[in-house]
Amino acid sequence: MGKYKVFLYENMHEEGKAILREKADISIGEKYDEDYLIGQVKEAEGIIIRANGRVTPRLMDHAPKLKVVGRHGVGVENVDIEAATEKGIWVVYTPEANSISVAEHFFGLAIMLSKMIRKGERAFREEGRWEARYQYVGNELHGKTLGILGFGRIGKTIGRIGHQGFNMKILYYDVLRFEELEKEIEAARVSLEELLAQSDFVSVNLPMLPSTKGILGAREFGLMKKTAHVINLARGPIWDEKALYKALKEGKIAGAGADVYEVEPATKDHPLLQFENFIGTPHMAAHTEEALKRMSRVAVDILRVLDGNEPIYPVNRPQRSNR
Numbered sequence: 001m002g003k004y005k006v007f008l009y010e011n012m013h014e015e016g017k018a019i020l021r022e023k024a025d026i027s028i029g030e031k032y033d034e035d036y037l038i039g040q041v042k043e044a045e046g047i048i049i050r051a052n053g054r055v056t057p058r059l060m061d062h063a064p065k066l067k068v069v070g071r072h073g074v075g076v077e078n079v080d081i082e083a084a085t086e087k088g089i090w091v092v093y094t095p096e097a098n099s100i101s102v103a104e105h106f107f108g109l110a111i112m113l114s115k116m117i118r119k120g121e122r123a124f125r126e127e128g129r130w131e132a133r134y135q136y137v138g139n140e141l142h143g144k145t146l147g148i149l150g151f152g153r154i155g156k157t158i159g160r161i162g163h164q165g166f167n168m169k170i171l172y173y174d175v176l177r178f179e180e181l182e183k184e185i186e187a188a189r190v191s192l193e194e195l196l197a198q199s200d201f202v203s204v205n206l207p208m209l210p211s212t213k214g215i216l217g218a219r220e221f222g223l224m225k226k227t228a229h230v231i232n233l234a235r236g237p238i239w240d241e242k243a244l245y246k247a248l249k250e251g252k253i254a255g256a257g258a259d260v261y262e263v264e265p266a267t268k269d270h271p272l273l274q275f276e277n278f279i280g281t282p283h284m285a286a287h288t289e290e291a292l293k294r295m296s297r298v299a300v301d302i303l304r305v306l307d308g309n310e311p312i313y314p315v316n317r318p319q320r321s322n323r
Helices: 014-022 035-038 058-061 081-086 099-114 119-126 153-166 179-185 192-198 218-223 239-249 291-297 298-308
Strands: 004-008 024-026 046-049 069-070 088-092 145-149 169-173 186-189 203-204 228-234 255-259 278-280
Touching: 004 298, 014 024, 014 058, 014 291, 014 298, 024 179, 024 298, 035 058, 058 081, 069 099, 069 298, 081 088, 088 192, 099 119, 099 153, 099 203, 099 255, 099 278, 099 291, 119 298, 145 153, 153 169, 169 192, 179 186, 179 203, 179 255, 192 218, 291 298
Parallel strands: 004 024, 004 046, 046 069, 069 088, 145 169, 145 203, 169 186, 203 228, 228 255, 255 278
Antiparallel strands: none
C-alpha cells in the first residue's frame, strides 16, 4: 500500500511533519489563490490549513479523494463545515494547543498599554529622554476588573491567570455558564453591557459567528470606562474597527490592542496604528515554539482518519463517507 497524500496550505513545525511522513507524502503550497490550490489538491486525501486561505465547496469538489481537513489552530471559519459534512469529509482541529500562548499575549499587551511601556521605551531609545519616567505614569493590573468576552479555553486561561497572578476580579460574557470555574476563580457571568461598564480590561475571545460579527461597535465602546483598555485576540470582524478608531480618537477609552484585523494581512498604514495608545501585532499570539509544536500535531488526527479511525478532536461528524 502506498503512502497517503497530504497537502499543507503552508509550512508548519517539523514535529507535525515528521508524524505525517511516517505514513504520508506531503506537499506544501506556495500561495492561497483558489485556482492554484485546486490544482494542488486533486490527489490529496488530507489537507492542513492554517489562518490563510479557505477550503471551499468548490475546492472540495476538485479533491475527490479528500477525507479530512485539519485546522492548524482553533478557528475554523475558513473551512466550509457544512459542505465538508455533506461530502463525508471530517474536519479536525487543535483546540487545546494555543490557549497558554494566546493568554500570555493578552497580558503582554495589557501590561504594555497599562504601564505605557512602548511610549517610555520609544522616548528613551529614540529621544534619550530619561525624564520620560515622570511623564508616563501607568497603572497596575493588580486588583483591577477583567472582563472576558467568550469563556472558551482561551478565555478561561486568561481568567485563571488574571485571578491567580494579578488578583483581578473576573467577569465573563458567554452563552454558557461555567459554575465550577466561577467558584475556582471567583468569576461572575454578566451581560455584555454590565461587563463593558465595569471592566478595566476587556479581552475579546469570542468565536467568529454571524451573531458575534460587529458585536463591539460605537454603542459598546461608549459603555466602557474612559480608563479602560480593550484587546482583541480573536477575529478582526468581531469589533467595528471604524468605531474603535473613533473611540480612540475621541478619548472614549484609554487604549486598545489587537492581534487580528478586519482584513488580513493588515498593512503598515492601517488607521489604528497611528495611535500611540494602540498596540498591534501581526496575528502572532499563538506563535510560540511550544504552541506551534502542539498545533502541528493536528497531523495525529489526519492520520487517524486516513487509517479509518475516528479523530480525537473532531469539528464535525460526517454521517457517511462518500469518498
